[in-house]
Amino acid sequence: MSWSGVADVAGAGCMLVGAVLCLLAGIGLLRLPDVLSRMHAATKPQSFGLLLVLFGAGLWLRSPIDLCTLLLVALFQLLTSPVAAHMVGRAAYRTGRLDREGLVRDELADVLGAASSGRGAEGGQGPGEGPEGNPRSAG
Amino acid sequence: MAVTAASHASAFEVAAARAPDYEVAAVQGPAFEVAAAVIAGLLLAAGLMVTLRLVRGPSTLDRAVALDALVAVVMAGIGLQSAVRSNPFYLPVLLVLSFLGFTGSVGVARFMALRDEAGTENVDEDEGTGEPGTPPEEPR
Numbered sequence: 001m002s003w004s005g006v007a008d009v010a011g012a013g014c015m016l017v018g019a020v021l022c023l024l025a026g027i028g029l030l031r032l033p034d035v036l037s038r039m040h041a042a043t044k045p046q047s048f049g050l051l052l053v054l055f056g057a058g059l060w061l062r063s064p065i066d067l068c069t070l071l072l073v074a075l076f077q078l079l080t081s082p083v084a085a086h087m088v089g090r091a092a093y094r095t096g097r098l099d100r101e102g103l104v105r106d107e108l109a110d111v112l113g114a115a116s117s118g119r120g121a122e123g124g125q126g127p128g129e130g131p132e133g134n135p136r137s138a139g
Numbered sequence: 140m141a142v143t144a145a146s147h148a149s150a151f152e153v154a155a156a157r158a159p160d161y162e163v164a165a166v167q168g169p170a171f172e173v174a175a176a177v178i179a180g181l182l183l184a185a186g187l188m189v190t191l192r193l194v195r196g197p198s199t200l201d202r203a204v205a206l207d208a209l210v211a212v213v214m215a216g217i218g219l220q221s222a223v224r225s226n227p228f229y230l231p232v233l234l235v236l237s238f239l240g241f242t243g244s245v246g247v248a249r250f251m252a253l254r255d256e257a258g259t260e261n262v263d264e265d266e267g268t269g270e271p272g273t274p275p276e277e278p279r
Contacts, residue, residue, distance in 0.1 A: 016174065016178055019177075022185035023188075025212075026184065026186070026187070026189050026192075026212075029204070029208060030188050030191060035204065041208075042189075042207055042208040045212060046211040060222035060225065061227060069234070073214075076237040080237060080240075083241065084244035085207075087249060097198055
């Protein structure tokens with residue numbers, strides 16, 4: 001088998017695995033219960049599945065300009081998707097849309113509790129503010 | 140004049156010699172067509188499921204996550220299409236889509252955070268996914 005034949009088969013395999021990862025992300029998005037676990041499912045095609053598909057497409061295209069474009073796409077995707085996931089996860093935590101019974105350990109709540117207690121000690125925070133007022137204002 | 144014509148002819152010959160190589164290399168043979176159809180079917184099923192979550196998602200953040208996943212699936216589909224047709228015309232669209240999904244998701248998340256800091260809580264329907272904030276028996 002020639003070099004191009006090997007590249008064709010490898011590209012088809014890579015794209016197949018990437019498409020399977022996309023399908024798994026779809027199933028996970030449908031079945032998982034809350035925002036954070038859905039993010040866990042949704043980041044699979046964003047990083048690894050898309051990288052596999054782009055690698056497979058590069059193995060089929062085999063032109064240097066196309067390879068550079070695909071490399072740029074992969075680089076931007078790897079740069080931007082963690083930022084978006086961080087923002088979405090932060091907003092999900094702050095608005096309380098998470099399954100607290102499913103959490104094994106919530107370190108952010110400890111940190112926010114310590115920050116809000118220190119803030120209440122120095123600022124004279126009233127007790128009528130409610131427990132959720134402190135972590136949001138603590139930033 | 141003759142020099143440029145000759146150079147054009149040589150370039151055309153190079154392109155003509157290169158084109159069948161692409162044709163042979165890219166998607167010749169029924170096995171690759173079947174593989175491309177299977178991959179397209181998987182991506183289509185994934186896109187349908189993600190779209191279902193996008194429609195049904197109880198909160199805006201669910202929809203933002205589903206929209207990110209949908210953008211990723213569409214990018215994979217465009218990559219597959221470019222590879223099968225061996226046509227790199229749509230590859231810059233991948234770059235644009237990468238930035239577009241990023242800005243959309245960040246904007247939605249930031250908008251949620253700002254609206255939450257403005258004091259209007261539970262703007263989406265709350266389906267009992269958890270009470271807002273920390274539990275009230277917090278020691279201080």
